[in-house]
Amino acid sequence: MKVSERIRLAVEEDIRAGVLKPGDAIDEQELAARFGVSRTPVREALIQLKVQGMLESQPRNGMEVARMDVQELLAIWELMAEMEGVCTRMACQRMSDEERQELARIHREAAALVEADDAEGWREANHAFHEVLYHGCRNPYLRQELLSLRARTGAYLRHAFSAVGRVRASYEQHGELLEAILAHDPERAHQMMMRHISLAQGAKGLADFLINLPRSMVKN
Known part of the structure; x- marks a missing residue:
């Protein structure tokens, strides 16, 4: 390299x-x-x-x-939700049993982080969970694009977890995703992932997130 x-x-x-x-x-x-x-x-x-x-x-x-304005941020998140959904559907169809058990292990061990309200630990567990899916989809180009989008939105995503208090909700959504994947139900897994990535979780959630964004992170 x-x-x-x-x-x-x-x-x-x-x-x-x-x-x-x-x-x-x-x-x-x-x-x-x-x-x-x-x-x-x-x-x-x-x-x-x-x-x-x-x-x-x-x-x-x-x-x-680079900083993003709100319109750019929401546009990228919209695209990321679609791509994550496709990735998850493909992973559900292609993952090995060992990878499914690895996903279950990560989710099981993350419960303690949620109970301890360990936001930093949760972010790492969340990344590990999604990384298993990225590899499981067996499409390295899709994985690379998702990693790039996550890097661009990483600071904003961290803020969403801490400012809007989405750690427990995100963990519970991982559980729903895991159930669909263990059941080999790609369409349900796709839908669960798109719901999981959606920033809003209702208009109030979106409003709270945007209101609390630090001005230094937003492009004028």
Whole structure:
């Protein structure tokens, strides 16, 4: 793997994990030191991320993590719900029994995180749950597109969990998804996933989420 690709993946993961948030500046010098390279592969990686829409240029200030306005955010979430639904239907049809049991294990162990109201632990468990489905769909291109969309919306999704209090509801929806997958019911699994990814969960949920979005995360 080229070093520029390793840098790109590392920055993308930092965005997904919330180490880098919308509006944060990208420090080229720090990245070059971190990977022990010149700035050339760093800039190659940043240009790739800009093309993906994850970074944006700032006049005389290098690049920063891209911010979205509300319309862009809702459009991406709408697309992500459709893609996650397709992924889940395919995974339900194609997953091995071992993968289904791995999904069940992740869900079972996440119960303690929900009871402890451990938002950070839940986010990791949620990522692991979805990652099993991404591999289970047996379509690496769909997986890569979903990971990219999740990276772009990661900060907003974390805010949704913490500000609107969706951890327990999300866990319960995972349970419904798991039941459909263990029952080998791809159409029900598809519907459950689209409901799960839907941001709104009713107009009040959507309003609460939008009202509580930090101004620094939203593009003017």
